[in-house]
Amino acid sequence: MNLPLSDIHAAADFLRGTLGSSPLIEVSRWRTASDASIVVKAECLLPTGSFKIRGATWRIATLTPDERARGVIAYSTGNHAQAVAKAAADAGLGATIVMSPDVPLAKIEATERWGARVVIAEPSSHARRALAESLAHTHGYTLIAPYDDRQVMAGQASIGVELLQQCSTNLPAAVFVPIGGGGLIAGVAAAIKQLAPQVAIVGVEPSLEDDARRSFRAGRLISTEAPSASIADAIKVQCLGNLTFPLIRRYVDDIVTVDEAQIAAASLRYFDEAKLVVEPGGAVALAAAFESRLAVPRGGRVAVLACGGNIVMERLASLKALAGLSG
Structure with a gap:
């Protein structure tokens, strides 16, 4: 790698x-x-x-037309959430973000203000990722991973x-x-x-x-x-x-x-x-x-x-x- x-x-x-x-x-x-x-x-x-706005903006800029059409999903403790929500909004894409209940409320509200739909998972990085991957599979969303x-x-x-x-x-x-x-x-x-x-x-x-x-x-x-x-x-x-x-x-x-x-x-x-x-x-x-x-x-x-x-x-x-x- x-x-x-x-x-x-x-x-x-x-x-x-x-x-x-x-x-x-x-x-x-x-x-x-x-x-x-x-x-x-x-x-x-x-x-x-x-x-986080750097990685989110570049990842969305490199999406294929098919990936853009399916909308995007991400999982995050807050900063990647807001970045993907804004980058998706700027590109005219729908976004769903998986977050945790232990994340500061201000970060959840900021993510929603960018127009994203927030879904709450159990409070661990493993749970956030698993739920995001499941929703991506079910609905066909393009997953924007926070780091990997x-x-x-x-x-x-x-x-x-x-x-x-x-x-x-x-x-x-x-x-x-x-x-x-x-x-x-x-x-x-x-x-x-x-x-x-x-x-x-x-x-x-x-x-x-x-x-x-x-x-x-x-x-x-x-x-x-x-x-x-x-x-x-x-x-x-x-x-x-x-x-x-x-x-x-x-x-x-x-x-x-x-x-x-x-x-x-x-x-x-x-x-x-x-x-x-x-x-x-x-x-x-x-x-x-x-x-x-x-x-x-x-x-x-x-x-x-x-x-x-x-x-x-x-x-x-x-x-x-x-x-x-x-x-």
């Missing part, structure tokens, strides 16, 4: 004209534990508030192409990438390692839901039985994909975990210090970068992906207690 640069560049060229680029932001006081500066790829500022799809991964890989172009005069020593099902990191890693193999790719997930780290260490897929209690709902996927895992093994240098207090603190620091709204699942990369002791040349930097910003202010404020902050 590979994701060739020809596929990645095709997606990146299309999406540049459709979505534009997400900005690169640097907060001067932010440093890693080894004193490298940190730059943020603010995917949270894209339409629907996350990187070559075109979706090619769309997410466009982030890596953009990042290298934006950092062309000072490439980051490492890029920290959140991990759920693996589509984001598989695509980004495939792009960056084929274009700039000296850049390290570090995956990040919650310590409460560390199936990707354990799979990476073991060299085989390891699944957790049920969702954890992590606040990082956007990346609570219990197993990496069959297509994403080989790319992760090939191109990713390491996978690390962060605890709940670190995740909450990073999300709040985005808001307080960078003036960005970043949900916990999108903030794990920054949390890991703050703790990183990766050796970086003097004057060097690392990059983090702020991959989602779909969180209501009440929930953001509630993170203060978990982060150990008062007020």
Whole structure:
């Protein structure tokens, strides 16, 4: 399994004209534990508030006429749901989205506002996928998988192409990438390692839901039985994909975990210090970068992906207690 640069560049060229680029932001006081500066790829500022709009838009753009006529279905904890709903609406297609009852209500309502029909499954990634596949079979819908799809991964890989172009005069020593099902990191890693193999790719997930780290260490897929209690709902996927895992093994240098207090603190620091709204699942990369002791040349930097910003202010404020902050 590979994701060739020809596929990645095709997606990146299309999406540049459709979505534009997400900005690169640097907060001067932010440093890693080894004193490298940190730059943020603010995917949270894209339409629907996350990187997921890339993969969804490109996947729908590549549908055959027959697939378009049948309408689309997706399963998601929220960000892929909104992305597919918007991309389908923009293309004039009907969309059904399978979600879970433990997903924040704001994400369900946002998905419905794009015109999609939401169907609720049991609260696990396995249940969401099984119901979506069953409905696709019954009604003939075209399934838009959230991560285990070559075109979706090619769309997410466009982030890596953009990042290298934006950092062309000072490439980051490492890029920290959140991990759920693996589509984001598989695509980004495939792009960056084929274009700039000296850049390290570090995956990040919650310590409460560390199936990707354990799979990476073991060299085989390891699944957790049920969702954890992590606040990082956007990346609570219990197993990496069959297509994403080989790319992760090939191109990713390491996978690390962060605890709940670190995740909450990073999300709040985005808001307080960078003036960005970043949900916990999108903030794990920054949390890991703050703790990183990766050796970086003097004057060097690392990059983090702020991959989602779909969180209501009440929930953001509630993170203060978990982060150990008062007020």
